[in-house]
Amino acid sequence: MNRRPDAETNGKPQMNGNGKNGKGKLPYPYTEFERRRFSKSPIRWISSLFPIAVFCLAVGVAIAVTMRDSKRPSPGVATVQAEAFRWAVNRAMSAAELTQIAASEEEWNTIATWWQEASDFMKAVPDSHPKYEIAQSRVSEYQSNREYAQTKANASTIVTDPSTNLWSVGSRKTDVLRIQGPPSREPSRYDALCQEVLHFENSTVELSNGIVTKYDDSDRNLKVAPEDVPTTSPSGSPYVWTLGSTREEVFRVQGTPDRISSYESLNRETLYYGNSTIELTDDRVTGYSNLGNSLRVSVEAAASGATSPFWTIGSQREDVFRIQGTPEQISLDDSLCREVLRYGNSSVELKNGLVTGYDNLGNNLRVRVE
Numbered sequence: 001m002n003r004r005p006d007a008e009t010n011g012k013p014q015m016n017g018n019g020k021n022g023k024g025k026l027p028y029p030y031t032e033f034e035r036r037r038f039s040k041s042p043i044r045w046i047s048s049l050f051p052i053a054v055f056c057l058a059v060g061v062a063i064a065v066t067m068r069d070s071k072r073p074s075p076g077v078a079t080v081q082a083e084a085f086r087w088a089v090n091r092a093m094s095a096a097e098l099t100q101i102a103a104s105e106e107e108w109n110t111i112a113t114w115w116q117e118a119s120d121f122m123k124a125v126p127d128s129h130p131k132y133e134i135a136q137s138r139v140s141e142y143q144s145n146r147e148y149a150q151t152k153a154n155a156s157t158i159v160t161d162p163s164t165n166l167w168s169v170g171s172r173k174t175d176v177l178r179i180q181g182p183p184s185r186e187p188s189r190y191d192a193l194c195q196e197v198l199h200f201e202n203s204t205v206e207l208s209n210g211i212v213t214k215y216d217d218s219d220r221n222l223k224v225a226p227e228d229v230p231t232t233s234p235s236g237s238p239y240v241w242t243l244g245s246t247r248e249e250v251f252r253v254q255g256t257p258d259r260i261s262s263y264e265s266l267n268r269e270t271l272y273y274g275n276s277t278i279e280l281t282d283d284r285v286t287g288y289s290n291l292g293n294s295l296r297v298s299v300e301a302a303a304s305g306a307t308s309p310f311w312t313i314g315s316q317r318e319d320v321f322r323i324q325g326t327p328e329q330i331s332l333d334d335s336l337c338r339e340v341l342r343y344g345n346s347s348v349e350l351k352n353g354l355v356t357g358y359d360n361l362g363n364n365l366r367v368r369v370e
Contacts (some may be wrong), residue, residue, distance in 0.1 A: 019066060022362055037043070042343075050111055066330075067365055079127045080121075080124055081124060081125070081129075083347045083349045084121045084122070084124040084125045084126075084129075084135075084322050085121070085122070085125050085129060085131050085135055086219070087220040088117075088118045088119075088121035088122045088125070088135070088138070088142075089118075090219055090220045090221040091114050091115075091117045091118040091121065091220050091221075092114075092115070092118040092138075092142060092222075093235065094114055094221060094223050095111050095114035095115050095118065095149075097223075098110065098114075098165060098166075098223065099111055099149070100112050101146075102152070102165065103165070104162075104163055105153050106163055106166075106225070106226075106229040106230070107150075107152075107163050107165055107166065107229075108149050108150070108152040108153035109226075109229075110166060110226060110229060111152075111153075111298065112146050112148040112149035112150045113154060113226070115142050115143070115146035115149060116142075116143075116146050117220070118138075118142045119139050119142035119143055119146065121137040121220075122136070122139050122142065123135075123136075123139055130282075137338050143230060158304075158365045161232075162230035162231055162232040162246055162248075162249070163225060163229060163230065163231045163232070164181065164231070164232055164233070164234045165179060165223075166223055166224065166225035166229065166231050167179050167180075167212065167223065167224060167225065167231055168212070168224055168225045168227075168229070168231045168285075169212050169213065169214065169215070169232070170211065170231075170244075170281075170282050171211070171212045171231055171244060172210055172211055172212075172233060172243060172244045173196075173198075173207055173210040173211070173212075173353065174210075174233070174244075174301075174302040174318060175231075175233050175244060176198065176205055176207075176212060177198075177267065177302060178302050180198075180200055180222065180223060181220045182197050183198045183200055184199055184200055184201050185199050186201070191337070191351060191353065192337075192354050193337075194208050194334070194337030194351070194352050195207065195208055195213075195352070196208075196210075196352060196353065200219065200221055200222065201219045201221060202218040202219045203215070203216060203217050203218050203219045203220075203221055203222050204216045205217075205222070207355070208334070209332060209334060209337065209339060209352065210317060210352075210353045211281075211286070211341075212364060215308075226266065230246060232244060232245055232246050232249060233245055235249075235298060236255075237298070238298045239253060240253060240297060240298040241253050241254070241285065241296065241297055241298075242285070242297060242298055242299055242300070243286070243299055243330070244284055244285060245284065245285045246283055246284060246285075247269075247283040247284075249278055250271065250278060250280075250285065253296050254271075254278075254295065254296060254341040255274055257271040257272055257275060257278075258271055258272045258274065259272045260272070266281075267281060267282050268280065268281050269281075269283075273292065273294050273295065274292040274294050275291045275292030275294075276288070276289060276290050276291055276292040276293070276294045276295045277289045277291075277329075278295065279332070281303065281332075286330075286331045286332050287331050288329065288330055289328075289331070290328050290329060291328075293366050296324055297326060299321050299325075299326040299327065299330075300321065300326075301318040301319070301321040301322035302318055302350050303358070306319060306322065306325075309323065309366060310366050310367060310368040311323050311324075311355060311366065311367055311368075312355070312367060312368055312369050312370070313355055313356065313357070313369055314354055315353060315354070315355045316353060316354060316355075317339070317350055317353045317354075317355075319355075320341060320348055320350075320355065323366050324341075324343055324365065324366065325343075327341040327342055327343055328342050328343060328344065329341070329342035330342075337352060338350070338351055339351075339353075343362065343364055343365065344362040344364055344366050345361040345362035346358070346359060346360050346361050346362040346363070346364055347361075348360045
């Protein structure tokens with residue numbers, strides 16, 4: 001008759017018979033078999049856990065790198081003194097260039113701030129520096145320029161629209177290149193992570209799917225807007241919006257949406273206008289579908305000097321826009337690092353801003369693969 005093991009056996013099977021050589025019958029042979037099988041295969045367990053351990057280690061390293069980058073210490077006194085003159089010149093150049101095209105109160109305030117920073121850096125140049133005398137002579141000049149910019153900012157007739165001459169987190173790559181000019185060297189690409197880094201001397205701009213996620217203004221040469229200054233992409237007309245336009249600009253051009261769906265955890269929002277939709281991330285347009293032909297959207301390529309009438313595998317997003325024009329639909333999937341442009345029944349697929357595939361079902365794509 002089957003019975004439970006006694007407490008003093010600690011759950012181990014007892015042997016029937018008088019022998020102590022293990023030849024008696026075991027009432028729980030399956031349990032004993034399982035115990036022996038696991039105890040003799042530790043390597044199998046270690047092998048199965050190894051990939052998990054590697055993954056956890058990789059995640060830990062990534063987090064550590066991110067924390068290190070996000071908490072980068074401020075430059076020390078010695079660094080400031082050594083770099084002060086160069087930083088001052090960079091800031092002054094940015095201020096002078098923006099002065100030529102500034103059109104809003106926020107832009108003039110930014111110019112005033114830059115002149116003040118340039119002046120402060122010149123004051124920090126040590127007397128042992130070979131350009132110390134030049135630095136001191138520039139201080140009063142920069143202060144005069146700051147006062148002029150502040151006067152312009154206080155003018156009552158100034159425009160208060162978002163700036164198209166500054167960029168910020170959330171801006172598109174095309175706007176960064178339009179404002180900053182070409183990078184000082186080839187971008188660093190990490191396609192598996194959907195990331196790209198633009199280098200402007202020692203300063204860097206990080207992008208994901210062509211959208212700025214963070215930056216490091218080490219050389220004080222980035223024309224980035226202060227956090228409280230709104231920026232936008234130029235649409236070429238006050239009657240249309242484009243990729244990178246703000247939520248307010250869309251409302252001004254399109255009017256009140258029929259409905260709005262919000263996804264707060266993702267900082268995303270969908271605006272519905274009839275059968276058409278507009279996708280926003282962090283209050284900026286990142287995609288749309290003009291199925292109802294009711295959207296006043298225009299996507300123009302940034303000037304690049306390219307003249308080819310065809311695009312191919314590996315072409316940049318801007319080449320497709322320049323050759324094909326404004327897509328009827330743009331969908332962005334960050335999780336897959338994929339962007340799809342639709343022209344009628346045809347589509348163009350991009351990864352991290354470069355063409356990776358297409359479907360010319362509508363026979364309207366100007367593509368050439370050699």
